[in-house]
Amino acid sequence: MELVCPAGNLPSLKAAVDNGANAVYTGFRDDTNARHFAGLNFTQDKLAEGVRYARRKGVRVFIALNTYPRPDGFSRWQQAVDRAADLGVDALIAADIGVLDYAARTHPQLNLHLSVQGSATNYEALRFYQEHFGVKRAVLPRVLSMSQIRHVIDNSPVEVEVFAFGSLCVMVEGRCILSSYATGRSPNTYGACSPASHVEWVETPTGLDTRLGGVLIQRHPKGENVGYPTLCKGTFQAGGNTYHAIEEPTSLNAMELLPELAAAGVKALKIEGRQRSPVYVAQVTRVWRQALDAFERAPEQFAPRPEWTAELGKVSEGAQTTLGAYHRPWQ
Amino acid sequence: MSTADNRHTPRLSLGPISYYWPKDTVEDFYAMVADAPVDIVYLGETVCSKRNQVRFDDWLAIAERLADAGKEVVLSTLSLLEAESELLRLRAICGQDRFLVEANDIGAVHLLQGRPFVVGHSVNVYNEHTLDLLARQGCSRWVLPVELTHDTLAQMQRARPDGVETEVMAYGRLPLAYSARCFTARARNLPKDDCRYACIDHPDGMVVTTQDDNRFLALNGIQTQSARTMNLLPALVQMRELGVDILRLSPQSQHMDKVIALFHAALSGAQDPSDASAQLERLMPTGACDGYWYGGAGMDLHAPAAASVTAA
Numbered sequence: 001m002e003l004v005c006p007a008g009n010l011p012s013l014k015a016a017v018d019n020g021a022n023a024v025y026t027g028f029r030d031d032t033n034a035r036h037f038a039g040l041n042f043t044q045d046k047l048a049e050g051v052r053y054a055r056r057k058g059v060r061v062f063i064a065l066n067t068y069p070r071p072d073g074f075s076r077w078q079q080a081v082d083r084a085a086d087l088g089v090d091a092l093i094a095a096d097i098g099v100l101d102y103a104a105r106t107h108p109q110l111n112l113h114l115s116v117q118g119s120a121t122n123y124e125a126l127r128f129y130q131e132h133f134g135v136k137r138a139v140l141p142r143v144l145s146m147s148q149i150r151h152v153i154d155n156s157p158v159e160v161e162v163f164a165f166g167s168l169c170v171m172v173e174g175r176c177i178l179s180s181y182a183t184g185r186s187p188n189t190y191g192a193c194s195p196a197s198h199v200e201w202v203e204t205p206t207g208l209d210t211r212l213g214g215v216l217i218q219r220h221p222k223g224e225n226v227g228y229p230t231l232c233k234g235t236f237q238a239g240g241n242t243y244h245a246i247e248e249p250t251s252l253n254a255m256e257l258l259p260e261l262a263a264a265g266v267k268a269l270k271i272e273g274r275q276r277s278p279v280y281v282a283q284v285t286r287v288w289r290q291a292l293d294a295f296e297r298a299p300e301q302f303a304p305r306p307e308w309t310a311e312l313g314k315v316s317e318g319a320q321t322t323l324g325a326y327h328r329p330w331q
Numbered sequence: 332m333s334t335a336d337n338r339h340t341p342r343l344s345l346g347p348i349s350y351y352w353p354k355d356t357v358e359d360f361y362a363m364v365a366d367a368p369v370d371i372v373y374l375g376e377t378v379c380s381k382r383n384q385v386r387f388d389d390w391l392a393i394a395e396r397l398a399d400a401g402k403e404v405v406l407s408t409l410s411l412l413e414a415e416s417e418l419l420r421l422r423a424i425c426g427q428d429r430f431l432v433e434a435n436d437i438g439a440v441h442l443l444q445g446r447p448f449v450v451g452h453s454v455n456v457y458n459e460h461t462l463d464l465l466a467r468q469g470c471s472r473w474v475l476p477v478e479l480t481h482d483t484l485a486q487m488q489r490a491r492p493d494g495v496e497t498e499v500m501a502y503g504r505l506p507l508a509y510s511a512r513c514f515t516a517r518a519r520n521l522p523k524d525d526c527r528y529a530c531i532d533h534p535d536g537m538v539v540t541t542q543d544d545n546r547f548l549a550l551n552g553i554q555t556q557s558a559r560t561m562n563l564l565p566a567l568v569q570m571r572e573l574g575v576d577i578l579r580l581s582p583q584s585q586h587m588d589k590v591i592a593l594f595h596a597a598l599s600g601a602q603d604p605s606d607a608s609a610q611l612e613r614l615m616p617t618g619a620c621d622g623y624w625y626g627g628a629g630m631d632l633h634a635p636a637a638a639s640v641t642a643a
Contacts, residue, residue, distance in 0.1 A: 068457035070479070071486035098460030119455070122412040124421075124438030131441075132464070143511035148413050171555070172411060175453060176508040177478045178548075181557060181629035184622070186478055188455065213628050216541040232508075237540040238550060239518045245539050245550070246514060325511040331523040 001262055001269050003292055004062070004161065005285045008040045008274035013050045015282035016059075020289025023060035025093060026050065027274065031073075032080045033064040034117055035274040036191030044083055051087055060090035066115035068096045068188045078102055085110050093139070094118075095174055097132075104133040113161070114138035117187065119174035123155035130157040137161055139270060141172045142252065146326045150264040159267040164254045165284060165312065166272020168324055170232055170247040178231045182213035194230045201226070253312055253321035255288075255304045258295050280315050287311050339571050343594055344371035344498060346581040347407040347433075349506065350551060351530040354384040356584075361393050363588050365400035368595040371577060372397050375407040375424070377435055377451075379513070379552045380417045381526065387423060394430055403431075410435040410453045411509045411553060431471075444468035452476050452500055453509070457483075459490035466492040474498045474579065477505050477561070480626040481569055488573050496576040501564065502590060502611070503581025504536065504549055505557040505620075505629060514550040526552075534584035535616050546617045547630075557630065559620035562611055564597055565634035566624055567604040586614040608634065 005021035007013035016024045027033030029041040042050060047063070054061045063084045069077040077099050084092050085107040092110055094100050095117035103112055114120055114129045116139040129135040137159040140149065153160050169176070173187070180186035183198040200211040207221040210229035217234035220226050227233070227249050236245040252272070254261065261269070269292075271284055287308045295302045313321060325331055345364060348357065364372060374390050374397075376382050385393075394404045406424050409417055418438070425432055425442040433449040434440045440450065445468070452474040456462050462473055475484055477500055488497060515537055516526035530537075536549030538558050549556040560583070563570065570578065578598075580590060593611050596602035612619050622631030 068455050070483045071458050071490060072483075074458050074460065096455065096457060096461060097464055098458045101460060101464050118437075120437065122418060122436070122438045124412070124418060124441045125436060128437050128441035128444075143411070144413055145511075151415060170512055171508040171510045174455060175410075177629065178507050178555065180478045180623070181505065181507050184626065184628040188457065189478065213630075215545065215547060215630075216543045219542050235542060236547065237542065238537055241518070242542065245518065245548075246510075246555070247512070328524065329522055331511045331513070 001266060001292065003285070003288055004268050004270045006271055006274040006276065006281060007050065008035065008276070009042065010046050010050055011278040012281045014053060015278040016285050017054050017057050019282050019285035021059055021285050023062055023090065024054060025062040025064055027064045028080055028083070030076070031191040032067055032077055034066050034187045034191050037275050038196070040275060047087055051089065062091040062093050062113065063089045064093040064115060065099060066093055066095040066117040067191045069099065070189070074098065081107065091136070100129065100133040100135070111136050116141055117174040119172050121172065123152050126152070126156045126158055137267065142169050143172050143325050145328050145331065146257065146260055146264070149266070153265040160265070161268035161270055162261065162266050163252055163272060164269035165288065166251060168247065168250060168252040168322065182215045182231060199229055248320065250320040250322050251316035252324045253316065254323060254326055255291055255308065255312070257323065257326055258291060259299060259302055262295070262299070283311060283315055339574055340598060341570060341575050341578045342370040343368065343591070343598065344373065344577050344579045345369045345591070346500065346503065346579045347373045347375055347377045348582045349378055349554065350534050350536060350584065351379070351382045351384065351528065352534055352584070353531065354389070357385050360582070360587070361397060365397055365402070367588060367591045369402065369591055371403045371405060373405045373407045373433055377407050377410050378554045380409060380414070380420065382528070387420065405431045405433050405449055407433040407451065408435050408439045412436050412438050413511070440465065440468065447471040450474065453506065459487055462487065462495065463492050466495050470495060472496040472498055474500065478623050478629060481566065481573065481624050482626065485573055497574070498577035498579055499563065499570060499575050500561070500581060501578040502562055502594065503560060503583065505561050506554060507548070507557055508555040510553050513553050514555065515552050518550060538617065557620060558617040559630060560615040560617065561621055562608060562619045563621060563624055564594060564604050564608045564611060566621070567597055583616065589614055
């Protein structure tokens with residue numbers, strides 16, 4: 001299985017390449033991708049440098065153009081497709097039908113991957129993208145169980161990539177507008193969820209409140225660790241209880257499922273985290289490389305080593321991990 | 332060309348029921364709808380395949396009764412398709428040719444391509460190139476994704492392919508997200524596989540409140556909605572100018588007959604849209620919002636009519 005690692009900038013790209021990634025995924029420095037954060041991502045020149053660095057070590061470079069352009073912005077996405085093709089990236093990861101259509105017609109030699117933002121959770125959808133745009137691979141949303149993934153792959157006309165580690169979207173990617181409901185900006189339109197521009201940290205007599213677009217997301221007592229106010233991970237009241245009504249702050253870690261994912265025919269494992277530091281990228285890539293190598297040497301005996309789990313736990317959101325939707329009871 | 336001619340008076344549609352209501356309630360609801368001034372009715376389960384009060388044959392029977400009453404009936408489909416059992420049901424809906432079908436997932440588009448179909452608001456049609464490609468597959472009507480603005484709609488309308496109608500969701504709690512996880516079952520500490528159909532107790536969803544008592548979201552099984560009801564009736568003049576063909580009203584459990592009547596009165600010119608909106612606000616479970624249309628946060632309220640009500 002191919003290990004696909006996040007590269008939010010050149011140092012992260014090098015960290016991924018040096019620590020055993022088979023491929024890295026990147027983005028341009030604007031709202032054409034779903035990690036549109038200040039200071040993150042690549043200019044054309046930096047990406048050219050990144051491509052050269054990765055090539056020397058035999059690592060593939062993908063670029064995400066996975067937001068949804070509106071009519072007045074469409075030409076910027078077209079230009080981004082053209083620039084990606086000029087750089088000779090190994091694949092373009094896109095979600096919007098208009099963008100996929102443009103890329104397929106204008107650059108027929110360019111490999112297309114359907115982004116997780118394309119919300120394809122079933123093989124009928126995958127067939128549509130394959131028939132119309134010749135998509136080679138699809139990244140599945142983090143909502144399918146292990147048996148559902150097996151079934152999709154058995155009937156899929158394209159390779160399948162799944163998320164193996166990182167922050168967990170509990171909603172179907174590409175179909176969640178909770179962020180724009182509170183802020184006017186969503187991953188689809190703006191390339192960011194719960195954007196920092198709309199976050200407030202408010203000191204109160206009892207501690208600290210975090211707000212997004214003015215909406216109270218989390219109320220921290222004094223001394224508690226304060227997390228980023230991602231909307232779906234807030235504490236709310238429903239049915240008379242105060243709790244994480246949607247999801248706890250937790251990370252996905254599918255390492256113990258490696259044998260099952262391989263047996264199902266998964267072709268690539270994605271590590272989330274283009275917004276994270278080069279140190280995170282290096283640590284997570286190294287641990288997953290070790291795990292994949294151990295699995296390939298002795299698939300029958302594979303089990304995650306305690307030191308791997310501990311190291312991944314250190315960089316996880318809320319220092320907790322879950323198997324997420326892959327594990328049916330989570331649903 | 333005059334924009335005041337009758338061609339630009341939008342028709343009214345009633346979206347699918349997004350909640351889980353008992354079968355008798357559903358039957359009574361559509362008996363009301365048969366006599367109500369809506370032109371188009373979307374039918375079927377769009378949120379959770381486990382909901383089984385009304386089965387496929389029951390939906391077809393309701394569809395025939397509404398067709399007899401003069402309604403255009405469209406069969407709607409599931410928004411999140413995961414299991415093979417869900418695809419089987421989808422194939423049954425897409426395989427019939429008595430009624431038009433609304434695709435709420437690209438998987439449904441794949442099954443429908445080559446004949447006319449509607450593309451629902453959970454399919455991301457954010458630009459004219461996407462709409463153009465779907466139109467070439469047979470899309471005869473699209474519904475504006477709910478987070479897009481009137482300005483984006485204006486751009487879309489200028490480039491709209493021939494023969495494609497535009498529908499805008501104009502009233503209802505906003506569909507904001509879909510998940511593998513059932514949040515209603517979670518609120519009851521039940522696993523999804525043993526949900527005990529908890530959502531039947533929440534005919535308009537289960538309200539989620541922030542810790543400072545802001546009624547924020549509504550949990551509807553695997554779907555998350557806004558607690559506030561979006562209302563675009565104050566933007567009626569703008570929607571007429573943009574050539575919107577159809578306004579969609581999303582069902583709520585109470586007062587839906589009055590909601591339909593108020594929209595109809597405003598469309599027919601019998602009532603001022605601002606007055607009708609002020610009355611609508613009293614029928615909403617939580618309150619109004621319209622921010623997406625104006626380019627703001629979806630939860631915001633911009634409409635002047637509503638503002639004057641608040642100020643009063």
